[in-house]
Amino acid sequence: MSDVGIQLIYWDRVLEAGFWILVTLFFYHLARRIQQALDGSPLANPVLLASAPIIGLLWGADIWVGDYQQGGQALIWLLGPATVGLAVPLYRNFSRVRAALIPMAISLVVGSAVAVLSAVLIGDAMGASVETIRSLAPKSVTTPIAMGIADAIGGYPSLAAAFVIVTGIIGAVFGAMIFNAFGIRDPRARGFAMGVAAHGIGTARAFQEDEVSGTFSGVAMALNGIVTALILPLLWLAFS
């Protein structure tokens, strides 16, 4: 079949992608086992526990991260449909969410402002470069939005994406500890604050705690993404 002009499917790439998806699945399974052994502790974050050995594997075997992302891209694409699933708990808890519109609105404005301002001010006070500060600003919203914002205000989209992921892991790992220390016990408040500060990775953690927290976290993530995307670039232009 060497005379076939156009190759429609690159089987070697499909196989490679499949291989890396299996590797990811293996380390995810292992991470979950570890988390279960630690009574579901948020310290044993599955994203952190699974990506660290994969990074080590790629480094150790001198494999380009782009090869891994052949499979990674497929999983990142699947994140979309998985996130759309949020509509189901949202529908089931609709009356609860509707009853909390005012606390959500206030919490959203306060949390969103603190997330952006504190990152920018701390970065600035500690002498980070302008590009770094601009990439830090949208760290609390989901990756695609953060990349768009960083681009709009003169940061590095890819650096912003890395900050977003680290922020999500920090929120997911330490969220429960922080909420307990500060007497934030209302599961709606815990979920919502998690979603505002730590987007999807925080939401993944919130769903591990309970459905109400997860639902409020998902709503917060969606709302914060929209609000930050609309307001941050405008504010930035106004003040710089």
Added chain:
Amino acid sequence: MRSFFRLALAFALLAACDIAGRLLVWGLSLPVPGTVVGILILLAGLVAMRRVPAPLKETAEFLLAHLNFFYIPAGVGVMGYAVLLADDLWPIVVALFASTFLAMIAAGFAFQFVARLMHEKGGGS
């Protein structure tokens, strides 16, 4: 086999909502993520149906319980920026930790405070 087919169909529905959301955002150049519009499309469908079909509930809950899995490639992707991070490492580390903690505390307090205020006035719950 039959139940597998139903679950696959439920997943196809989720994917269709996501794609429809992305297309809508792209076509109308809306400043919101397509997936958020996808959530709203599915939510509207559920409100119209007034119930959640069992396979859809099962699929959505399974995916949400394993949402972490889909974030692993992004976690691996952070590696590429380790070099870039070296310059500003400390400001970045402090800013990410402190700012994330502050945002969680502020948002959590604000929510809880307002919810209690409304409850006392009898406006909430």
